[in-house]
């Protein structure tokens with residue numbers, strides 16, 4: 478029987494109480510800025526602004542309480558998740574559950590689930606839209622290339638497939654929770670650098686390409702991360718899988734409500750495709766229209782589920798999700814936060830063998846992630862030594878990445 482947990486003892490979670498850690502900095506500085514930006518970029522009435530101010534002031538020594546908004550659909554589930562932490566101070570609870578709980582509290586504060594003017598109004602939408610607008614010239618350049626990756630007969634080559642994986646990885650550098658939209662995306666988007674390997678600390682793309690070479694008309698799943706440029710990259714990957722006949726269909730798993738500032742929801746996919754379809758550049762338009770057709774024809778299926786916003790490690794995946802993903806021939810797991818869930822946001826030694834941790838995953842998968850948190854596995858001691866010397870912020874500055882693969886069926 479296949480394992481449902483890591484195959485080795487699980488270390489403790491990352492804690493926000495550890496001074497000098499990125500988790501501590503996130504609690505004491507980054508979340509404050511995130512709340513302030515949500516206030517500044519929306520035209521909230523005084524009562525909502527006050528709610529958000531109150532939440533900001535709870536950090537870091539206020540007490541964690543249960544959610545109070547009874548109209549929230551998964552209130553009960555959330556109160557169960559948070560029950561081990563109720564009555565504790567924010568600073569004393571593990572980072573990952575605290576992080577997703579914070580975003581849930583932001584939605585409570587902005588009346589996201591309440592009927593009325595602010596119902597389903599994404600507090601981060603202005604930032605998401607402006608981030609997409611700022612990367613349109615990069616999208617123009619990329620669309621021309623992407624449109625040539627699969628020919629009219631569905632033929633493709635391995636080099637383009639691997640380039641697409643690098644492209645999807647480095648697209649994860651752009652993350653509004655870490656780099657606000659006014660910080661200049663273009664600096665981090667040197668298009669030619671998408672083919673670079675220098676900053677890639679683990680590169681399993683050859684194994685992934687070998688795995689994909691045998692696939693035809695199979696189910697592929699993409700656990701999506703950020704809206705904006707990264708979502709554009711991920712849509713290009715989905716487009717490739719459909720055009721080449723490798724996948725039928727591609728499932729895109731999206732967040733059911735706003736979280737981690739830029740995480741993509743179904744409405745963000747719709748917005749992105751709409752922007753592409755109405756863009757003046759021909760290449761962008763044809764890509765947009767093709768994507769729209771793929772969705773209309775059921776070749777790309779967008780879905781959302783509360784599991785993707787729950788404060789649970791991937792090894793705590795409900796049985797229903799394990800059997801769902803078990804039907805997939807490849808699951809692509811995008812981004813840092815999903816990677817943290819894959820590793821349970823635990824204090825693993827960074828040289829821990831990858832397969833000893835992820836042996837529990839129910840399907841072949843590829844994790845594409847730039848480092849924005851102090852969680853890692855499968856690295857070499859010499860690599861770590863060199864990085865600590867050359868770039869002391871390597872674990873969190875989004876400049877380094879991994880593409881890691883595991884196939885539980887081999």
Ligand SMILES: O=P(O)(O)OC[C@H]1O[C@](O)(CO)[C@@H](O)[C@@H]1O
Pocket residue numbers: 503576649652654655702703737811812813814815817847849850
């Ligand atoms: O969009 P991504 O890659 O999941 O990054 C979000 C992550 O980045 C951070 O903002 C930085 O740690 C985390 O809060 C979260 O893990």
